Structure formats: C-alpha cells, structure tokens
Amino acid sequence: MINSTVFDKELRDLQNRHLLRNIVSRSSSQGIVITIKGKKYLNFSSNDYLGLASHPEILKEACRALEKYALGSGASRLLAGGSDLHLKLEKQVADFKGTESALLFNSGYSANTGIIPAIASEGDVIFTDELNHASIIDGCRLSHARKVVFKHRDVSHLRRLLAVEKAPRKIIITDTVFSMDGDIAPINEIYAICSSANSGKRRPSVLLYLDDAHGTGVLGKGRGALAHFGLKPGPWIIQMGTFSKALGSYGAFAAGSRDVISWLTNTARSFIFSTALPASVIAASSESIRIIKKNRSLINRLWSNRNYLAEGLKSAGYDTMRSETPIIPLLRASAKEALRLSAYLFRKSIYVPAIRPPAVKEPRLRITVSSAHTKEQMDILIKTLKRYCKERG
Numbered sequence: 001m002i003n004s005t006v007f008d009k010e011l012r013d014l015q016n017r018h019l020l021r022n023i024v025s026r027s028s029s030q031g032i033v034i035t036i037k038g039k040k041y042l043n044f045s046s047n048d049y050l051g052l053a054s055h056p057e058i059l060k061e062a063c064r065a066l067e068k069y070a071l072g073s074g075a076s077r078l079l080a081g082g083s084d085l086h087l088k089l090e091k092q093v094a095d096f097k098g099t100e101s102a103l104l105f106n107s108g109y110s111a112n113t114g115i116i117p118a119i120a121s122e123g124d125v126i127f128t129d130e131l132n133h134a135s136i137i138d139g140c141r142l143s144h145a146r147k148v149v150f151k152h153r154d155v156s157h158l159r160r161l162l163a164v165e166k167a168p169r170k171i172i173i174t175d176t177v178f179s180m181d182g183d184i185a186p187i188n189e190i191y192a193i194c195s196s197a198n199s200g201k202r203r204p205s206v207l208l209y210l211d212d213a214h215g216t217g218v219l220g221k222g223r224g225a226l227a228h229f230g231l232k233p234g235p236w237i238i239q240m241g242t243f244s245k246a247l248g249s250y251g252a253f254a255a256g257s258r259d260v261i262s263w264l265t266n267t268a269r270s271f272i273f274s275t276a277l278p279a280s281v282i283a284a285s286s287e288s289i290r291i292i293k294k295n296r297s298l299i300n301r302l303w304s305n306r307n308y309l310a311e312g313l314k315s316a317g318y319d320t321m322r323s324e325t326p327i328i329p330l331l332r333a334s335a336k337e338a339l340r341l342s343a344y345l346f347r348k349s350i351y352v353p354a355i356r357p358p359a360v361k362e363p364r365l366r367i368t369v370s371s372a373h374t375k376e377q378m379d380i381l382i383k384t385l386k387r388y389c390k391e392r393g
C-alpha cells in the first residue's frame with residue numbers, strides 16, 4: 001500500500017484533538033443487542049425508537065415488494081422510476097400528517113438540501129435555530145437566501161429578528177426534536193407568530209418549515225410535532241419527516257398543501273436528479289405507518305422506557321441537559337472525557353457513542369432508548385454508569 005500524504009497533517013491534527021472518528025461495523029442486524037467483532041453489545045445508539053427495523057410484518061412486506069418490483073428503481077420518479085407503491089405511500093403520509101399532499105425524498109439529508117433551496121432563494125430570509133441539523137444548514141447554504149440564526153428555542157429573539165426584516169418572504173426553520181439534545185422546539189409559539197403574520201393575507205409571507213425527523217413516530221401518537229401540540233397544518237407549513245428513524249426504514253417526505261408539493265415536485269433538485277428509492281424500502285415504510293396507527297402500545301412503551309431511563313440517569317448523578325424525549329445526552333467536560341466514558345461502557349459491552357465537535361459544541365454521550373429495551377437492560381446501563389462515577393470519582 002502506498003502511504004497517502006495528502007491529508008496526513010490534517011488527520012494527525014484531528015487525532016491530537018481527540019476528534020478523529022472511526023466507523024464501528026456490526027456483523028448482526030441493527031437492534032437492541034448487536035454484534036461487533038464477534039462480541040455482543042447492548043445497543044443504546046440507534047434511532048430505531050420502536051424496534052420497527054426488525055419487525056417481522058414490515059420485513060415480509062419488503063420481501064414481497066422485492067419479489068414483485070425487483071431491486072433497483074432504475075431512474076428518478078419523473079423519468080418513470082417510481083412505482084404505484086410510491087404513490088400509495090405519499091397518500092398515506094398526507095393522511096397521517098393531515099395535509100393535502102406529500103412527496104417522497106431519498107433521505108432526510110436529501111430532503112433538506114432539496115426542499116430548502118426550492119422554497120427559499122436570493123432575496124428571501126431564512127430564520128434558523130442555532131442547533132438545527134447539519135442537513136438544514138447545508139440546505140440553507142444551497143438556497144442563496146440570507147440566513148439569520150436565532151438562539152436555541154428562543155422565541156423572543158426570533159420575534160425581534162423577524163421584526164427588523166423587510167424581505168417579501170421569510171422562512172422559519174426548526175428541528176422539532178433536536179437530534180443531539182433531545183429537547184422539543186416551542187412550535188406552538190412559533191406557529192402563533194406565523195399565523196398572525198399571515199392572517200388576512202391571500203399569499204402567506206412567513207413560511208414554517210419543520211424537520212420532524214425525530215418527532216415522526218415518537219410525538220403526537222406518531223403523527224409528529226404538530227399533532228403533539230394539537231396544531232393543524234396550515235398552507236404555510238411544510239413538514240419534513242423521515243422513515244429512517246422511528247419508522248425503522250429509509251427515506252424521507254415533505255407534507256404540505258397541494259401547491260407546495262407540486263412546486264417541490266418541479267423544483268427540488270434532490271428529487272428531480274436522483275434515482276427513486278427501491279419499492280421494497282417504500283413497502284416497508286408503508287407497513288411501518290400502518291403498524292404505528294394500529295398499535296398504540298409501541299409508542300406508549302417507548303415513553304415509559306424513556307421516563308424510566310432518564311430518571312435513572314439523573315439519580316445516578318448525570319447531567320442529561322435539556323432532554324425531554326428518547327434522545328438522552330450525558331454532558332461531559334471535554335471530548336477526551338466523552339471518549340473515555342464511551343470506551344468504558346464499550347469494555348462493559350454497552351454501546352453508546354461519544355458526540356464531539358463539530359457535531360456539537362458541548363461534548364457528550366448520546367443515549368437513545370427504544371420501546372424494545374427491557375427494564376433489565378436499562379438497569380444494566382444505569383448501574384454501569386453509577387460504577388463509573390464511583391471508580392473515577
């Protein structure tokens with residue numbers, strides 16, 4: 001092998017700052033217990049909040065679609081790469097989210113980098129929460145709109161910033177559940193701001209774009225953040241969500257009014273210029289929504305697990321930051337300290353990743369809990385973390 005010297009200096013620099021990442025590969029399916037290099041680990045790192053990634057009915061539907069439609073979809077939807085399953089899933093999503101229409105995207109990342117530039121362009125102003133997901137930041141960059149960052153969940157700051165902007169179109173963008181902090185955006189208050197700004201106008205001038213990646217399947221009986229707050233989707237709201245997290249599958253969607261979805265179909269470049277998702281994946285997402293609607297106990301169990309684990313971690317003396325969802329961070333003093341705790345857990349056969357800059361400013365461990373974790377498994381995590389405190393002082 002030839003030794004590469006193109007980025008050796010930069011890589012060494014990352015290593016010295018404890019920021020060099022490495023990929024951990026499983027030899028098992030994704031789930032509560034995973035196998036890494038032949039050894040079993042208790043997994044607290046997955047966004048598969050409801051255990052649907054390995055649900056037998058969902059796998060059966062995916063297999064059935066694989067047999068009928070084969071593997072690759074061949075082209076983008078506009079070049080006839082889509083199937084009737086794609087269309088059916090869009091109807092199902094619109095019904096689930098209470099909107100007129102919906103459009104599928106290949107991933108959450110490609111949804112944000114496709115939708116944001118389609119709804120915001122030069123001359124518009126985007127108001128974005130400082131902790132919004134990286135894919136939102138990238139979507140904003142691609143849009144050429146001016147970006148104004150508001151303090152995390154700070155509605156009065158947002159209000160002040162909005163008041164001084166005279167742009168004809170303003171777009172407020174927020175994660176519903178923040179992916180590294182596990183707190184929930186004040187969507188009811190932001191909704192009120194938009195609603196009053198748009199009232200009496202034939203053409204709404206303040207749009208609200210919600211990234212419901214971690215709200216879908218988790219909040220509002222699975223319907224997401226708007227349902228959680230008891231809010232109706234107005235024509236000025238675009239809800240983005242993913243099938244890749246609680247729904248256990250892959251891909252994403254935008255849900256909104258008919259004209260917005262039609263506009264996205266015609267202008268979102270990540271939709272137009274990318275091959276459609278395989279029908280087997282679409283069939284799985286479809287079955288996931290059906291199961292969530294039918295089986296309420298899944299989400300109830302997720303929340304009772306979440307509350308049990310969060311209480312346990314707090315009583316063990318850990319700072320869980322602002323978490324109020326199944327995403328539970330454990331704040332650490334430094335990247336090195338985050339890595340040390342993660343490595344300790346790994347030696348005790350528990351997998352919890354350390355999250356470091358640039359993904360977050362404050363280094364932490366990011367625990368995610370699922371409806372499929374047992375009380376015994378959560379107790380093992382809590383007990384091990386308690387022991388770490390005792391051993392390390």
Ligand SMILES: *Cc1c(COP(=O)(O)O)cnc(C)c1O
Nearest residue numbers: 107108109133135179213242244
């Ligand atoms: C995970 C995530 C995405 C990206 O979704 P993928 O389907 O994994 O590409 C977008 N936004 C947020 C808030 C996320 O957490």
